[in-house]
Amino acid sequence: MTDDRADAGVRAPRLLGPSEVRALAAALDLRPTKQRGQNFVIDANTVRRIVADSGVTGNDVVLEVGPGLGSLTLALLAVARRVVALEIDPVLAAALPATIADRAPDxxxxxxxxxxxxLRVTDVPGPPPTALVANLPYNVSVPVLLHLLALLPSLEHGLVMVQSEVADRLAAVPGSKAYGVPSVKAAWYADVRRAGAIGRNVFWPAPNVDSGLVAWTRREPPATTVTRTQVFAVIDAAFAHRRKALRPSLRDLAGSAEASEHALARAGVDPMTRGEALRIEDFVRIAEALSEVAA
Incomplete structure (x- = not known):
């Protein structure tokens, strides 16, 4: 809790531990499903760490995805001005307000x-959110993150928990083994970095994969004469066949191998370069060149 809230006599939320999480689940007759990526955090120190590392302050309106039983939600409410939680499970969504009322009445x-x-939300009620902090469902973590970054330009920063390998991909730099489509598309929106690892024993049920934290800070997308959709189409084509040079990879997008080579030359990119060697700015130049060649 921030000092000004304490001075005002505002009580801090009571966080959930293993017994409370299991009791809430039992009361709802809840059986976590892999389909919805339901692995609930049962360790209060972990959610405190996530909130601290997220940089959320009393000025932030936080968007949370998949609040589940409320472990992270309660920790966020101790700090943020407002928390809006998107929950796909109707049982969990219906139960969460009662948990907040009981454990964070203030x-x-x-x-x-x-x-x-x-993945399908088109707006968020209330003041525009400024931070995204979430334990994202691992099976859709990258699409959800990219969708929300595109949908909500008001988001300035965030910290998300994802599968460890996905965290590596999101934060990867050009030329590294993990660098790929998620790395480049995330770089369109933000500066992304790996922010630590999370053990399996802090979840119930324990997942069969390791988890990692990814932090990001919004930045302006590269200046360009083409659309994000056009740039992302080039990224998708470049990585459709890993270890394949750009000239044949972009052939279908350009209309022919010759047009692909011509566009790459205009962009100042070696046709035999592979996608994993390029930065987001390089993909922007290629998209612009393809647009000019097609004109």
Missing amino acids: QVDAFEVVLADA
Whole structure:
């Protein structure tokens, strides 16, 4: 809890531990499913760490995805001005307000849960969110992150927990083994970095994969005469066949191998270069060149 809240007599939320998480699940007759990526954090120190590392302050409106039983939500309410949680499971969404009322009574007015699929949501109620902090469902973590970054330009920073290998990909730099489509597309929106690892024993049920934290800070996308969709199409084509040179990789997008080579020359990129060697700015130049060649 921030000092000014303590001075004002605002009580800190009571966080959830292993017994409380299991009790809430039992009361709901809840059986976590892999389909929805339901692995609930049961360690209060872990959610405190996530919130501390996220950089969230009392000025932030936080968007959370997949709040589940409320472990991270309660920790966020101790710090943020407001928390909006997107929950796809109707049982969990219906139960969460009661948990907040019980364990964070002084923060009830600062919380709202929205029953929605984060992949399909088109708006978020209330003031524009400024931070995204979430234990993302691992099976859709990259699409959800990219969708929300595109949908909500008000998001300035965030910290998300994802599968460890996905964290490596999101934060990878050109030329590294993990560098690929998620790395480049995330770089369109933000500066991304690896922010630590999370053990399996802090979850219930324990996942069969390791977890990692990814932090990001919004930056302006590269200046360009083409659309993000056009740039992302080049990225997808370049990585459709890893270890394949750009000239044949972009052939279908350009219309022919000759047009592909011509566009790459205009962009100042060696036709035999592979996608994993390029930065987001390089893909922008290629998209612009392809547009000019097609004109």
